[in-house]
Every structure is written in structure tokens, then in C-alpha cells.
Amino acid sequence: xxxxxxxxxxxxxxxxxxxxxxxxxxxxxxxxxxxxxxxxxxxxxxxxxxxxxxxxxxxxxxxxxxxxxxxxxxxxxxxxxxxxxxxxxxxxxxxxxxxxxxxxxxxxxxxxxxxxxxxxxxxxxxxxxxxxxxxxxxxxxxxxxxxxxxxxxx
Amino acid sequence: xxxxxxxxxxxxxxxxxxxxxxxxxxxxxxxxxxxxxxxxxxxxxxxxxxxxxxxxxxxxxxxxxxxxxxxxxxxxxxxxxxxxxxxxxxxxxxxxxxxxxxxxxxxxxxxxxxxxxxxxxxxxxxxxxxxxxxxxxxxxxxxxxxxxxxxxxxxxxxxxxxxxxxxxxxxxxxxxxxxxxxxxxxxxxxxxxxxxxxxxxxxxxxxxxxxxxxxxxxxxxxxxxxxxxxxxxxxxxxxxxxxxxxxxxxxxxxxxxxxxxxxxxxxxxxxxxxxxxxxxxxxxxxxxxxxxxxxxxxxxxxxxxxxxxxxxxxxxxxxxxxxxxxxxxxxxxxxxxxxxxxxxxxxxxxxxxxxxxxxxxxxxxxxxxxxxxxxxxxxxxxxxxxxxxxxxxxxxxxxxxxxxxxxxxxxxxxxxxxxxxxxxxxxxxxxxxxxxxxxxxxx
Numbered sequence: 001x002x003x004x005x006x007x008x009x010x011x012x013x014x015x016x017x018x019x020x021x022x023x024x025x026x027x028x029x030x031x032x033x034x035x036x037x038x039x040x041x042x043x044x045x046x047x048x049x050x051x052x053x054x055x056x057x058x059x060x061x062x063x064x065x066x067x068x069x070x071x072x073x074x075x076x077x078x079x080x081x082x083x084x085x086x087x088x089x090x091x092x093x094x095x096x097x098x099x100x101x102x103x104x105x106x107x108x109x110x111x112x113x114x115x116x117x118x119x120x121x122x123x124x125x126x127x128x129x130x131x132x133x134x135x136x137x138x139x140x141x142x143x144x145x146x147x148x149x150x151x152x153x154x
Numbered sequence: 155x156x157x158x159x160x161x162x163x164x165x166x167x168x169x170x171x172x173x174x175x176x177x178x179x180x181x182x183x184x185x186x187x188x189x190x191x192x193x194x195x196x197x198x199x200x201x202x203x204x205x206x207x208x209x210x211x212x213x214x215x216x217x218x219x220x221x222x223x224x225x226x227x228x229x230x231x232x233x234x235x236x237x238x239x240x241x242x243x244x245x246x247x248x249x250x251x252x253x254x255x256x257x258x259x260x261x262x263x264x265x266x267x268x269x270x271x272x273x274x275x276x277x278x279x280x281x282x283x284x285x286x287x288x289x290x291x292x293x294x295x296x297x298x299x300x301x302x303x304x305x306x307x308x309x310x311x312x313x314x315x316x317x318x319x320x321x322x323x324x325x326x327x328x329x330x331x332x333x334x335x336x337x338x339x340x341x342x343x344x345x346x347x348x349x350x351x352x353x354x355x356x357x358x359x360x361x362x363x364x365x366x367x368x369x370x371x372x373x374x375x376x377x378x379x380x381x382x383x384x385x386x387x388x389x390x391x392x393x394x395x396x397x398x399x400x401x402x403x404x405x406x407x408x409x410x411x412x413x414x415x416x417x418x419x420x421x422x423x424x425x426x427x428x429x430x431x432x433x434x435x436x437x438x439x440x441x442x443x444x445x446x447x448x449x450x451x452x453x454x455x456x457x458x459x460x461x462x463x464x465x466x467x468x469x470x471x472x473x474x475x476x477x478x479x480x481x482x483x484x485x486x487x488x489x490x491x492x493x494x495x496x497x498x499x500x501x502x503x504x505x506x507x508x509x510x511x512x513x514x515x516x517x518x519x520x521x522x523x524x525x526x527x528x529x530x531x532x533x534x535x536x537x538x539x540x541x542x543x544x545x546x547x548x549x550x551x552x553x554x555x556x557x558x559x560x561x562x563x564x565x566x567x568x569x570x571x572x573x574x575x576x577x578x579x580x581x582x583x584x585x586x587x588x589x590x591x592x593x594x595x596x597x
Contacts, residue, residue, distance in 0.1 A: 018549030041554035043501060054513040057504050064549030065515045116483075126484035126508070129499035 003063055007032075008076035018064030023047045025063055026073060034074040034103050038132075045131030048104035049073050055111035055127070074103040082113040082148075089148035097135035105131050109145050118149050173341050176379050179386045180344055181294075181366050184465050187353025192299055198356020200348060200363040201299045204450035216309025219302050222368040222453075223295065224445035225310075227437075228252050238262075238316040243289050243396070244594055248325035250289050258315035271307045272300060276347075278339050285335035288342070293383065297348040297367035342383035354463070361460025364453055369445065374400035374437060391467035397594030398436040399532040401524045406466035408474045419458045424449070425546050429516055432523030435542035436533065436595075443545055473578035476527045480575050482509045487575050494571025497564050501556060502572070510576040517544055517551050520576045531569040531581030535591050538565050562588040 004013045005022075007030070014029050026032045026049070035058060038046030042057040049058045050072040077083030086109045096102050105128070112119055112127035119127070124142055133141070147153060192201060202208075203215045210218075220226070229252050231240040239254035254262040263271070266281055273279040278292040286292060295303070328334065339345075348367050350359045365371050372384050374395040379385040390410070392402035404410040411419065418428035426434035426442035434442045446454065481487045484499070487508075505514050510526070512518035520526045525533040541555030556565070562585035569588075574580025 019551075020549075041559075042504060043554070043559060045504075048504070051513060054507075055504060056514055060505070060552065060554065061514060062549045062551055064546075065551060122485060125496075126499045126503070129496060130501065130504050 003067070005063060005066065005071060006069070007071045008073060009070075016063060019062045021059050022049065022061045022063050022066060022071070023058040026058065032073055032075055036100055036103055038101070038104070043130075043132075044101070045104040045108060046101050048107040048131065050077070050107060050111055053111065053114055055108045057130075072107075074107060077107060077110050080110065080114070083110040085148040085151075085153070086110045086113060086144070088153050089144040092153055093140050093144040093147055095137050095140040095144050097133075097137055101131060101133045102137075105133065105137075105141055109141070109148070112145065113149060119145065176381055177341055177383070178379065181297075181372055181376075181384065181386050181389065182351070182362060183386065184389060185351045185354060185362075185463070187351040189349035189351055191349060192347060195350040195352070195359070197352070198350075198359055200350050200356070200359040201302055201367075203305075204453055206450060212305055212308045213312045214309075216305035216307070216312075218448070219298075219368065220306045220309050221445055221448045222364060223298075223306065224369065224441055225255065225306070227440045227444050228289075229255050235316045235318065237310065237313060238318040239320045240318060242321075245289075245325070245329075247329045248323065250287055250323050250325065251320040252289075253320055254316065254318050255310055256313055256316040256318075257311045258317050261317050261319045262315060263310065264315060266307070268304055268307065272303055275303045275306070277345055278335070278343060285332050285339060287332075287335060288338070288382070291370040291373045293343045294366060294370035294373060295368075296343055296345055297363070299347050302367075338381065338383075342381060355459070357456045357459045358463060360453065361456035361458070364449075365457050365460050369441075369457070371403065375403045388467055390461075390464050392469050392472075394532065396437055397532075397591055398438075398536050399524075399528055399530065400438065401528075402467060402469045402472070403461060404464050404467040405462055406468050409469040409472045410466060411461055412466060416455075416458055419461065420451075420454050423454050423457065424451075426544050427517050427546070430519075430522040432519070432525060433517045433542070433544050435525075435537050435544075436540070439542055439544065447545075471528075471530065472524065473527055473529075475578070476522050476524070477576060477578045479521045480508065480510045482507075484508045488571070488580065491567055491571040491574065491580075493564070494567035494569075497560065497568040498571050498575075501560075502568065505553070515551055517546070518553070520572070526573055527577040527579075529573065529577070529579040529581055531573045531583050532591065534569045534572050534581070535565055535583060535588055536595060538568060539588070539592055540595060557592065561585070562592070 001017055003016055016025055026035050035049055036046040038044035040059050042060045047057055047059040048055050051066055051069050078087050086106055108128055108131050116123050124145055203218045207215055207218055226236055228241055229237050229239050237256050239252045241252045243250040256262040257264040259265050270281045276296040278286040348363050375390045376384045377388045377391055377393045390404040393400055402410040405412045407413050418431055422428040423446040505518050506520050507513050510521035539557035541553045543550055543552040565588045566583040566585050569583050570581050
């Protein structure tokens with residue numbers, strides 16, 4: 001079934017049933033492998049993308065529900081103001097260890113800063129709790145979010 | 155001698171009165187109009203199939219009616235062959251298993267004559283003379299006319315025969331005494347066919363036939379009496395069935411369907427979702443998927459017309475109004491249960507949002523649903539444990555089952571947080587309550 005989605009500002013058309021999860025379309029059909037598959041049941045956050053600017057888990061999101069909505073992935077988030085700040089802070093704080101969860105971490109952090117420009121620890125907990133990091137980079141993630149919010153980046 | 159006779163007479167009268175009081179009114183007695191035999195009613199056609207299937211074959215008509223009666227959900231074990239039985243019904247006094255109703259001669263109903271089938275469906279009497287337990291809703295199906303019952307039989311006999319024997323029931327004494335159901339049946343099964351009410355519209359009569367004889371709404375939504383039969387004094391007032399809360403569907407404005415628009419009711423029945431009222435899950439989700447979604451649009455409208463006429467019954471356990479949208483920031487609103495909030499932040503917030511209005515789909519919106527406004531949190535806990543899937547014209551939307559990912563403690567905490575944040579009154583579930591809910595729905 002032909003489907004059209006707006007991904008990173010571009011219109012993409014492809015053949016897929018409406019109940020196919022967005023993550024499958026991104027990775028397997030469109031070859032956009034920046035978004036990761038982790039658990040497949042919205043429990044780890046690795047597959048996080050933005051739909052209309054809000055962080056959602058693409059592994060359980062059927063494409064039938066996101067037609068006509070703006071989808072942003074890790075490939076494009078650097079061109080949004082909060083995404084650019086987050087990526088820069090991530091590099092500065094050297095957050096990443098193995099990196100597998102980090103696309104999702106960055107997407108959740110960018111959505112957080114877009115909605116809450118100066119988050120406190122409780123805001124960070126509430127927004128980031130659904131993103132799990134096996135390497136335990138949580139302390140540096142928190143530090144980088146605060147750095148991005150402060151505007152004190154070099 | 156005379157004294158003994160008086161005692162016997164008094165005892166018989168007392169038992170009679172007792173039975174009469176417990177039994178209460180029939181499911182359609184509230185309507186109060188003049189009833190006529192189906193054959194003598196010419197204003198409309200309450201029984202049978204919708205107009206588009208009028209000329210269809212017997213098997214096709216039977217298929218429509220079998221779906222309307224929702225035979226399959228109970229007579230199919232998940233993952234096994236359709237209609238081959240074996241689904242477990244966990245009751246406080248043991249487990250019952252549904253039977254194989256495929257035409258297999260040894261393990262199914264292949265040897266049933268038409269009369270045998272009528273006896274089973276309308277009278278709860280098995281081919282070998284043994285009595286059925288009322289988990290089979292024959293006290294509702296008894297209102298079906300013979301022609302419709304036999305059309306269902308023709309459909310079932312058109313299916314492939316599956317050899318499958320259901321496990322033996324594990325009921326404890328005295329419930330394992332099948333013969334005793336003769337008395338239950340004599341008191342609680344009216345053994346009568348649907349009789350149209352001439353004071354009501356043809357649409358109402360069709361709706362009454364569909365809702366009472368086929369869809370058997372009352373079996374879940376009407377509370378039960380001392381004899382475990384439907385208590386129609388509280389018709390459609392809501393009840394706990396199979397571990398889920400089947401909410402009030404009477405015309406009560408506050409806690410029933412009185413304030414639902416016709417469009418809402420039509421949408422809820424045909425796709426399992428109505429904006430602002432949530433999505434059908436659990437047993438009602440199954441009823442929508444396998445039964446109501448297959449109904450002809452005019453049949454759905456008839457059911458709606460009928461539901462509107464059921465006298466209001468208020469549910470004192472529910473609040474008078476559902477709660478409004480919660481604040482969009484996690485900091486505002488209820489934060490009492492820190493553990494529940496933590497689980498919500500990691501597992502729930504990305505789909506349901508902090509306000510309860512889902513950023514993903516209106517079907518995942520919590521605001522306005524009875525589930526989150528029920529201070530017992532029964533359905534919130536159940537859906538967290540078992541997840542849900544809704545099939546819609548735009549594809550399927552699902553929530554994963556978290557039963558194996560979270561402990562009873564965590565599920566209780568998140569249910570208490572969710573009902574406090576998105577409902578009117580937070581629940582006080584404990585790990586023990588959650589363990590009991592798991593027990594009631596475990597396969």
C-alpha cells in the first residue's frame with residue numbers, strides 16, 4: 001500500500017502496510033539507520049524520533065497514525081536549534097561510550113530543551129527516564145543537557 | 155398431620171417467594187409494552203440478518219449471526235484453531251474450559267442434530283443430556299429464534315472439523331455436580347424466544363434482539379445476584395467480569411452512556427474507540443474486533459437506539475464526572491507516588507504524555523476514560539499487565555504487555571499514579587491486588 005510521510009522536511013513515498021512500525025520504515029525501507037532498534041516494545045528509548053516536535057518511540061508507532069505529521073530523526077535533528085545545541089554539548093562533555101543508545105538520548109534531550117529551555121534535575125528525570133544506557137553514561141548526559149541549556153558552550 | 159402439611163406448604167411458599175425475589179425481572183421487562191410473538195409482528199424484522207444479506211446463503215447468514223453472538227472468542231484458545239475450544243475460565247471455585255464447536259464427530263459437535271443444537275443454545279442442555287454451566291450464555295441465547303440458531307449451526311458445520319479435546323474442568327464440590335444445574339436452569343433460564351414490544355419502534359426491537367439474544371451485553375455489564383444469574387434490577391449498571399471492569403452502559407448521564415452522543419456510541423462499537431471516551435480493551439476489545447466491527451451499520455444504530463432506552467442506574471463507585479486534562483508539565487498535578495511517577499516516566503509518558511492527551515494517537519489518550527477515573531484502577535492495572543491491540547481502518551495500534559517487565563509493586567504504584575494524575579481519585583492498589591488481578595486473567 002502506497003504511503004507518504006513527511007520525514008525531515010522531505011516527502012517520502014513507499015509501499016508498506018499502515019500498521020508497520022515507523023522504525024521499520026526508517027531503517028529497512030528508507031535506509032535511515034541512525035535511529036536504532038533496541039527492545040521493540042517502547043521500553044529502552046533507542047528508537048526515539050520526534051513527531052511534531054515531541055519525543056516518541058518509533059518501534060511501536062504504526063505509520064498509519066503519523067501521516068500528515070512532521071517526523072524528525074537523528075539524521076536531521078542537528079538542524080533544529082535545540083538539536084544543534086544538544087549535539088554540540090554531547091561532543092563537549094564526551095557523553096558517548098559505545099553509542100548505541102545515543103541517537104535516542106539526543107532526540108529525547110532535544111525535545112526536552114525545545115519544550116523546557118532550562119530544565120532542572122526533575123525535568124531531566126521525567127524526560128529522560130525512558131532512555132536506557134547500558135554503559136551508564138547518565139551522569140554525563142545530565143551534564144551535557146545542562147551545558148546545552150546554559151548556552152555556555154565553547 | 156395437619157401441622158406437618160402446613161409446615162410443608164409454608165416452606166414451599168417461602169422457597170417460591172425467595173426464588174421469585176432472587177430471580178427478579180427479565181432482561182426486557184423494563185420496556186413494559188405489549189409483547190407479541192415474533193411471527194405476529196409485522197412492523198419490522200427484529201430477528202435474522204440485515205437487508206444486504208437477506209438473499210445470502212444459509213451459511214453466510216449463519217456466519218453473520220455467529221459473529222453477532224460472538225461465539226468465537228470464548229470457543230477459541232489464543233493461538234489455536236478457531237472454534238476448537240479449550241479457553242480457560244478461571245472462577246473462584248475452579249476452572250472451566252470452553253468446548254470444541256467445530257463439526258468434529260468425536261471431540262466437537264459433529265453428531266448434533268438440529269434439535270440437539272437448539273437444546274444446547276437455548277436450554278443449556280448437552281447432546282448427552284448433561285447440563286451446561288452458564289459460562290455459556292444460554293440464558294441470553296434462549297431469546298434467539300430457531301431459524302437463527304440453526305443458521306449458526308449451518309455455519310459452524312461448514313467449517314473444517316478440528317480434533318481437539320478441551321481439558322477437564324477442575325471445579326470443586328458442589329460446583330462440579332453438573333446435574334444440579336437442572337435446578338439453576340429451571341429458575342434462571344426463561345427458555346423463551348424474543349417477543350417484540352409493539353409500543354417500541356422496529357429499530358428498538360432489532361436493537362433489543364441484537365443486544366439481548368445475540369451480543370449478550372448483560373452477561374458482562376449487568377451485576378449478578380445471589381444465584382450468579384443476571385440481576386436485571388440493576389440492568390447494565392456495570393460489573394467485574396473476568397478480572398476487568400465492564401462499565402455502566404445504562405442511560406445514566408453521569409456514570410453510564412447518557413451523555414455519549416450517538417456518533418460516540420457508533421464509533422465505540424464499530425471501531426472500539428470514541429474521542430474523549432478512550433478505547434475498548436480486554437474483553438470489550440475482543441467483542442469489538444470479532445463481533446461489533448462486523449455488524450452492518452444499521453444494526454449498530456439499532457443497538458444504540460436500544461441502549462438509550464435502558465433505565466439509568468448510577469454507579470456509586472464512580473465519580474460524577476471524569477477529570478479534565480492534566481497539566482502538561484510533570485511538575486504540576488499529582489506527584490504523591492514517586493515510584494509510580496518513575497515508572498510512568500520511563501514506560502508510559504512517551505505515548506500517553508504528561509497531560510494524558512497522547513502525542514501519538516487519540517486512541518492512546520487517557521483523559522476522559524473510565525479506566526483512569528475508576529478509583530479501583532482495575533482496568534488500568536489489567537491493561538498494564540496484558541497490553542492491548544486495536545485494529546482500525548487505519549491499521550493496528552498496540553500497547554505492549556508490561557506484566558513480565560514490572561513487579562506487582564511497580565504495577566500497583568503506576569496504576570495509583572495514573573488514576574491520581576488523570577482521574578478524579580487516586581487508587582490504593584497493593585502488590586497483592588495486582589497479583590489477584592493477574593490470577594483472574596492468566597491463561
